[in-house]
Amino acid sequence: MSNQTEIKKCNCSMCEKLCGMFVHVNGNKIEKIEPNKEHPLSQGYRCMRNRNAISWLNLSQQLMYPLKRVGERGEGKWQRISWDDAMGEVGQKLMKIRERYGAEALCEIDGTERGFEYWPRGRFMHLFGSPNWVNCVNICSGNQIALHKMITGDPLVFGSDFDNSNCTVLWGTNPPLSWQTWWIRMSKSKRERGMKLIAIDPRQTEATEKADLWLPLRPGTDGALAMGWLNIIINEGLYDKKFVEEWTIGFDKLKERVQEYPVEKVAQITGLKSEDIIKGARMYAEARPACCICYGVATDMIGRNATVVEHARVALRVITGSIDVLGGTLITRPGEKINGGAYITETQMCLVDKLSSEQRKKALGYDTSRITSFRSYELTEEPIAKMYGVPPMFIMPVVGHTSFLWPAILEGKPYPVRALICNATNTLAWAGPTKKIYDAFKSPNLELHIEYDFFMTPSGMLADYVFPGASWMERVLCSNYLDWGSMLLGGDQAIAPLGERRDAYDFWRALGRSVGQDEYWPWENAVEVNEYRMKPMGINFKQLVEMMVVLPSSIVPVFKQKKYEETGFPTRSGKVELYSSILEELGYDPLPYYEEPAESPVSTPEVAKEYPLILSTGGRRMPFYHSEWMHWGAGGREKQPDAVMEINTETAHKLGINDGDWAYIETRRGRIKQKAKLNPGILPNYVLAQASWWYPEKPAEEPSLGGVWDSNANVLILDDIDACDRLAGGFQARALLCKVYKA
Numbered sequence: 001m002s003n004q005t006e007i008k009k010c011n012c013s014m015c016e017k018l019c020g021m022f023v024h025v026n027g028n029k030i031e032k033i034e035p036n037k038e039h040p041l042s043q044g045y046r047c048m049r050n051r052n053a054i055s056w057l058n059l060s061q062q063l064m065y066p067l068k069r070v071g072e073r074g075e076g077k078w079q080r081i082s083w084d085d086a087m088g089e090v091g092q093k094l095m096k097i098r099e100r101y102g103a104e105a106l107c108e109i110d111g112t113e114r115g116f117e118y119w120p121r122g123r124f125m126h127l128f129g130s131p132n133w134v135n136c137v138n139i140c141s142g143n144q145i146a147l148h149k150m151i152t153g154d155p156l157v158f159g160s161d162f163d164n165s166n167c168t169v170l171w172g173t174n175p176p177l178s179w180q181t182w183w184i185r186m187s188k189s190k191r192e193r194g195m196k197l198i199a200i201d202p203r204q205t206e207a208t209e210k211a212d213l214w215l216p217l218r219p220g221t222d223g224a225l226a227m228g229w230l231n232i233i234i235n236e237g238l239y240d241k242k243f244v245e246e247w248t249i250g251f252d253k254l255k256e257r258v259q260e261y262p263v264e265k266v267a268q269i270t271g272l273k274s275e276d277i278i279k280g281a282r283m284y285a286e287a288r289p290a291c292c293i294c295y296g297v298a299t300d301m302i303g304r305n306a307t308v309v310e311h312a313r314v315a316l317r318v319i320t321g322s323i324d325v326l327g328g329t330l331i332t333r334p335g336e337k338i339n340g341g342a343y344i345t346e347t348q349m350c351l352v353d354k355l356s357s358e359q360r361k362k363a364l365g366y367d368t369s370r371i372t373s374f375r376s377y378e379l380t381e382e383p384i385a386k387m388y389g390v391p392p393m394f395i396m397p398v399v400g401h402t403s404f405l406w407p408a409i410l411e412g413k414p415y416p417v418r419a420l421i422c423n424a425t426n427t428l429a430w431a432g433p434t435k436k437i438y439d440a441f442k443s444p445n446l447e448l449h450i451e452y453d454f455f456m457t458p459s460g461m462l463a464d465y466v467f468p469g470a471s472w473m474e475r476v477l478c479s480n481y482l483d484w485g486s487m488l489l490g491g492d493q494a495i496a497p498l499g500e501r502r503d504a505y506d507f508w509r510a511l512g513r514s515v516g517q518d519e520y521w522p523w524e525n526a527v528e529v530n531e532y533r534m535k536p537m538g539i540n541f542k543q544l545v546e547m548m549v550v551l552p553s554s555i556v557p558v559f560k561q562k563k564y565e566e567t568g569f570p571t572r573s574g575k576v577e578l579y580s581s582i583l584e585e586l587g588y589d590p591l592p593y594y595e596e597p598a599e600s601p602v603s604t605p606e607v608a609k610e611y612p613l614i615l616s617t618g619g620r621r622m623p624f625y626h627s628e629w630m631h632w633g634a635g636g637r638e639k640q641p642d643a644v645m646e647i648n649t650e651t652a653h654k655l656g657i658n659d660g661d662w663a664y665i666e667t668r669r670g671r672i673k674q675k676a677k678l679n680p681g682i683l684p685n686y687v688l689a690q691a692s693w694w695y696p697e698k699p700a701e702e703p704s705l706g707g708v709w710d711s712n713a714n715v716l717i718l719d720d721i722d723a724c725d726r727l728a729g730g731f732q733a734r735a736l737l738c739k740v741y742k743a
């Protein structure tokens with residue numbers, strides 16, 4: 001082993017930004033990590049999570065070898081087992097379950113993705129024959145992507161061109177904490193070019209402070225505001241008439257629909273002043289076509305109306321002609337070629353075609369959450385594949401739904417689910433309601449529960465087998481952000497995996513081979529498979545790592561604008577479908593509209609009498625990222641030891657709560673405790689709680705399960721089917737009703 005320091009070009013994936021890093025390695029030890037200033041995406045940025053990456057990797061709690069449960073679930077009794085023995089046992093069990101209940105009795109769950117190579121999971125599941133690939137994306141942009149594809153043929157979510165925008169709207173998002181590299185670009189545009197910023201948020205944040213206009217609307221009423229803006233822009237003639245006439249269908253019907261949302265009515269629903277609503281609509285539309293609405297996921301979690309809000313926002317982008325132009329929303333172009341060839345996409349690697357149409361129809365939520373199902377995917381497939389020569393992004397928009405999963409385990413409805421594979425996720429913390437998940441995990445109906453993760457989590461404590469995963473520092477990266485564009489990133493492995501940790505490719509390959517999928521996993525390791533994917537472009541993985549990114553046109557607007565003028569849009573009509581023929585075919589309203597959340601001061605006033613405050617969960621606080629960074633020694637807890645809820649200063653004082661006091665937050669589903677952070681700039685009736693909190697220092701065994709019941713806001717969320725997003729099935733984690741009292 002060499003004693004010299006080597007510098008490796010890697011990508012951090014402690015969140016989804018994939019910032020470029022130089023990792024200094026000596027032997028198999030990381031000496032230091034420096035941000036890579038030349039990386040086109042991150043340009044030298046790194047956050048606190050990355051600054052603590054080495055201490056995180058050295059935590060004693062990191063899993064180093066596979067474990068098999070020997071006591072009861074949750075008792076904390078484990079024995080070490082070899083990979084081969086564990087995979088042998090798991091494979092036998094999976095095949096028995098498939099024989100007895102059908103392949104759909106196996107469900108895979110993802111949480112936050114750490115590596116952005118989804119395809120091995122999909123490949124395994126499709127070859128196994130199960131459509132039940134369940135994850136968080138129907139409350140986190142997968143719903144938006146599915147909808148965007150129906151309307152414009154493009155995923156759109158990452159296309160906002162802040163560098164050239166004249167007006168950017170931050171709709172329920174606070175990029176200084178959630179997407180710092182974007183915030184750097186936005187701040188530059190504001191400073192140097194005078195870009196206007198509109199922030200829509202019930203809470204004052206760093207972003208709202210910098211904004212030219214702040215609209216603190218009642219949580220959950222975003223759809224009404226978007227419809228109001230459409231009303232103003234259309235009625236005042238501020239839209240792009242030429243683009244609308246030549247490139248859209250359904251404008252007249254949209255115009256008719258938005259008449260139902262005059263500004264006075266919208267003001268009454270949202271709690272905003274009419275003049276501010278008008279000012280915002282004009283500021284946005286007068287900057288056209290260089291106006292963009294920044295991607296954010298807050299509204300994906302408001303339940304019933306979640307995806308319809310996005311429908312209205314797409315209409316705002318479209319009628320202002322700000323699609324596929326500089327400063328607006330850029331269109332991605334999958335399937336671009338280098339040296340005459342395009343790399344093999346994640347969707348192609350997933351082998352979607354191996355899943356029969358009969359099995360596709362069995363996906364949990366297939367009939368209910370139709371836009372994030374195979375039904376909508378199949379309806380968008382042809383025009384996109386025809387235009388780009390590659391199948392449309394499959395990975396994020398097609399998901400099973402957690403709200404349907406728990407009854408399938410507990411009651412066998414609509415059919416029994418008997419096995420779970422959880423991939424680098426901590427379902428008890430990220431999803432909800434916690435009690436339902438707990439019951440499902442403890443149920444004797446669940447015959448097999450596998451977790452693959454970096455360290456033991458509350459969910460892992462209830463598993464039968466736990467496999468140790470390799471972090472970003474211990475594996476290579478080859479990612480095109482889930483097929484959302486043409487760009488491909490490559491990053492090196494800094495060190496060999498510690499202990500017996502394995503990367504995700506190794507894990508899924510071993511699992512596949514344990515159930516007889518050998519012929520579909522011919523590549524020995526992740527580098528080999530990456531070489532195979534890149535071969536059509538005539539470059540190898542080493543070259544990709546050197547280049548860092550190829551085909552960056554999805555992030556850098558170097559391509560010709562308004563390409564649609566030559567090709568049309570990849571939709572069934574070749575135009576942007578403001579009136580969506582696919583939504584209509586799926587049995588939904590083809591136009592956007594507003595609907596109150598299932599639980600709100602307006603829809604359930606009787607509940608509001610006992611629970612008078614409006615609760616949202618999941619606001620970002622650095623360095624916490626979903627259910628991660630709860631371990632002492634990794635930098636997060638040192639900065640903030642306890643879960644924090646933000647509450648209006650005056651409201652808190654009326655309740656006898658001071659800054660830093662512990663307080664209970666209670667909904668009809670349960671209660672948790674967090675520390676109060678008083679904020680004079682948050683709406684008086686609004687509370688923002690941190691989600692997914694647990695305490696690794698508390699006993700891992702039951703009843704504590706790492707304190708997952710104590711401060712985890714997902715104890716409080718609402719997942720009755722009637723309360724969920726009608727289009728995509730996402731549960732309601734924002735704009736709920738609660739009460740708060742001193743603990």
Ligand code: SF4
Nearest residue numbers: 012015018019047050
């Ligand atoms: S954790 Fe920080 S450094 Fe790492 S990818 Fe995310 S933003 Fe970048």
